Amino acid sequence: MDYLEYLLDPEHWDLAVTGNIPSLVVDHLYYTVITLVIASLIAIPVGLYIGHTGRFSFVAINAGNAGRSLPTLGLIILLVTVIGFGLLPVIIALVILAIPPILTSTYAGLRAINPASVDAAKGMGMRPIQILFRVEIPMALPLILSGLRSATLQVVSTATVASYVGLGGLGRLLVDGLALNQYDRVIAGAVVVAALAIVLDLIASSVQRLVVSPGVSGRALTRTSNKAPSSSVGPATATAG
Amino acid sequence: MITFDKVSKTFPDGTLAVENLDFELPTGKITVFVGPSGCGKTTSLRMINRMIEPTGGRILIDGKDVMSQDAALLRRSIGYVIQHAGLFPHRTVIENVMTVPNLIGTDKKKSRATAMELLLRVGLTESMANKYPVQLSGGQEQRVGVARALAADPPVMLMDEPFSAVDPIVRAGLQTEFLRLQGELGKTIAFVTHDIDEAIKLGDKVAVFREGGHLAQYASPQELLENPANDFVADFVGRDRGFRSLSFDSSGVLVLDSVDSVRSGSEILVLDDAGRPLGWAGPGIADERSPLSVAGTFTAADSLRVVTDLAISSPVGIAVRVNDSGVADGIIRHPSLVRQLDERRRQRAGTAS
Ligand SMILES: Nc1ncnc2c1ncn2[C@@H]1O[C@H](COP(=O)(O)OP(=O)(O)OP(=O)(O)O)[C@@H](O)[C@H]1O
Ligand SMILES: [Mg+2]
Numbered sequence: 107m108d109y110l111e112y113l114l115d116p117e118h119w120d121l122a123v124t125g126n127i128p129s130l131v132v133d134h135l136y137y138t139v140i141t142l143v144i145a146s147l148i149a150i151p152v153g154l155y156i157g158h159t160g161r162f163s164f165v166a167i168n169a170g171n172a173g174r175s176l177p178t179l180g181l182i183i184l185l186v187t188v189i190g191f192g193l194l195p196v197i198i199a200l201v202i203l204a205i206p207p208i209l210t211s212t213y214a215g216l217r218a219i220n221p222a223s224v225d226a227a228k229g230m231g232m233r234p235i236q237i238l239f240r241v242e243i244p245m246a247l248p249l250i251l252s253g254l255r256s257a258t259l260q261v262v263s264t265a266t267v268a269s270y271v272g273l274g275g276l277g278r279l280l281v282d283g284l285a286l287n288q289y290d291r292v293i294a295g296a297v298v299v300a301a302l303a304i305v306l307d308l309i310a311s312s313v314q315r316l317v318v319s320p321g322v323s324g325r326a327l328t329r330t331s332n333k334a335p336s337s338s339v340g341p342a343t344a345t346a347g
Numbered sequence: 348m349i350t351f352d353k354v355s356k357t358f359p360d361g362t363l364a365v366e367n368l369d370f371e372l373p374t375g376k377i378t379v380f381v382g383p384s385g386c387g388k389t390t391s392l393r394m395i396n397r398m399i400e401p402t403g404g405r406i407l408i409d410g411k412d413v414m415s416q417d418a419a420l421l422r423r424s425i426g427y428v429i430q431h432a433g434l435f436p437h438r439t440v441i442e443n444v445m446t447v448p449n450l451i452g453t454d455k456k457k458s459r460a461t462a463m464e465l466l467l468r469v470g471l472t473e474s475m476a477n478k479y480p481v482q483l484s485g486g487q488e489q490r491v492g493v494a495r496a497l498a499a500d501p502p503v504m505l506m507d508e509p510f511s512a513v514d515p516i517v518r519a520g521l522q523t524e525f526l527r528l529q530g531e532l533g534k535t536i537a538f539v540t541h542d543i544d545e546a547i548k549l550g551d552k553v554a555v556f557r558e559g560g561h562l563a564q565y566a567s568p569q570e571l572l573e574n575p576a577n578d579f580v581a582d583f584v585g586r587d588r589g590f591r592s593l594s595f596d597s598s599g600v601l602v603l604d605s606v607d608s609v610r611s612g613s614e615i616l617v618l619d620d621a622g623r624p625l626g627w628a629g630p631g632i633a634d635e636r637s638p639l640s641v642a643g644t645f646t647a648a649d650s651l652r653v654v655t656d657l658a659i660s661s662p663v664g665i666a667v668r669v670n671d672s673g674v675a676d677g678i679i680r681h682p683s684l685v686r687q688l689d690e691r692r693r694q695r696a697g698t699a700s
Pocket of ligand 2: 388389539
């Protein structure tokens with residue numbers, strides 16, 4: 107049997123055929139995006155609040171551990187029995203999965219900021235909200251985004267469970283393949299999920315490059331090798347090659 | 348003018364950082380807060396822009412109580428240079444400098460031009476403008492910190508150990524440029540340091556703090572060196588304060604001997620054709636064809652400290668004065684200098700009592 111037969115069969119990429127791979131990818135992306143948007147809307151403000159004020163920091167610290175230990179499939183089944191079938195229990199479970207990495211890294215990003223910069227911002231006459239948006243968030247951005255990236259990877263791979271409760275997405279290939287003993291179908295599902303994860307991460311890393319200041323991402327240091335001797339005072343120093 | 352009116356600060360944990368501080372910082376002058384670590388200098392400075400709020404008394408800027416003003420607006424009107432610069436790492440040098448103009452809504456183009464001008468003014472180059480703080484040396488960061496505080500042209504500047512993080516040579520350069528800049532700008536400056544030499548060099552007035560936020564003495568640098576109010580100040584100012592106080596008096600007051608008096612005899616000043624000193628010669632010293640180096644000369648503009656140093660370090664105990672064209676026009680011998688300094692001291696003691 108050819109392991110890649112299902113994946114390479116043009117019929118499975120034909121948009122006219124039901125259950126085609128592109129439509130499964132679209133469903134999968136749909137679940138992923140909704141989950142990440144909702145999780146970010148909850149986790150980033152909470153993380154910012156905790157990081158900014160230092161209050162309830164045990165929440166941010168323990169969220170990471172709690173999140174890792176929750177079995178998502180079990181959670182979905184529990185939610186389905188409580189609120190019934192549909193998109194809602196799946197999204198809730200995935201959001202619960204995505205919150206901890208975003209929350210923890212947002213909190214950590216804010217805590218890692220050099221307090222002298224915040225003090226300077228206050229001393230220059232910025233108001234609290236200006237300090238948050240003009241100083242704290244830009245400086246914490248590398249960590250916030252890395253939390254978002256790891257949440258994205260987790261959600262993309264875990265969104266396959268949606269199919270266990272009758273929804274679409276790439277999990278269909280896995281669930282149906284296993285049920286029908288069609289292992290090339292299972293392999294197709296695994297490969298496409300992995301490819302999707304890689305593509306999303308590449309996109310995220312280019313976005314990160316665009317929005318994070320070179321001054322905090324470390325790029326400013328590699329772009330020009332510069333920790334130059336001070337300009338006009340001090341003894342003349344030989345110019346480095 | 349900044350007035351401390353019986354100001355006290357007790358922190359919530361009970362630490363009494365400043366007690367009953369009562370003095371005035373003159374407009375357009377540099378007032379230095381100096382004292383050992385933990386004596387309340389930073390606390391006093393930060394109460395001026397409400398970064399810390401007093402628990403007793405009032406601070407007035409030109410008669411207006413700082414506590415009656417909106418904290419953010421007050422801070423925008425006061426330049427603040429933070430220890431270790433405290434630059435924003437995610438912003439370029441020029442963006443850092445434009446922080447306050449952006450907050451008060453100055454036209455972007457105009458504030459960029461001003462910022463660029465300021466960079467040059469503090470001794471940086473235009474090529475620095477688009478660098479990030481991580482790409483700067485410590486001295487350059489301090490300069491950007493000063494430029495950032497000056498950007499909105501505030502009449503009052505607060506500077507907390509702005510030059511402490513750099514090596515002594517860079518620091519000396521920054522101090523000299525700072526004095527030059529202040530000569531042009533004439534800001535009312537409160538400057539914190541724990542380095543008494545920096546205080547003496549920069550201050551028009553020096554406030555010496557002691558533990559518990561008490562003011563041990565508030566005086567001009569010269570007064571501090573010559574008449575320390577108590578043992579604490581005398582000790583803090585240091586052993587060589589007598590020598591250092593000489594830097595405040597011009598050598599113009601000295602009575603010199605003529606150059607002719609050292610053209611023959613046991614010490615001979617060898618001159619070139621124009622009358623510029625070449626070196627010392629004489630029996631047992633050196634031959635006139637290869638005289639010993641004069642080891643420096645002074646002009647009428649130099650201080651007594653320079654003259655004293657020259658007389659001590661000269662191979663023959665004689666300091667040589669030159670005019671603007673470098674021609675020797677007078678000398679002073681060590682014993683004569685000591686006698687004249689002694690007279691000066693006696694006169695001062697007489698006028699002080
Ligand atoms: N937020 C605070 N809470 C409690 N005590 C404080 C606080 N800030 C400062 N202190 C205390 O107040 C005293 C004065 O502190 P301050 O920072 O003004 O000293 P300083 O003269 O600037 O010292 P240094 O030269 O070390 O900077 C110190 O004993 C310090 O421990
Ligand atoms: Mg201090």
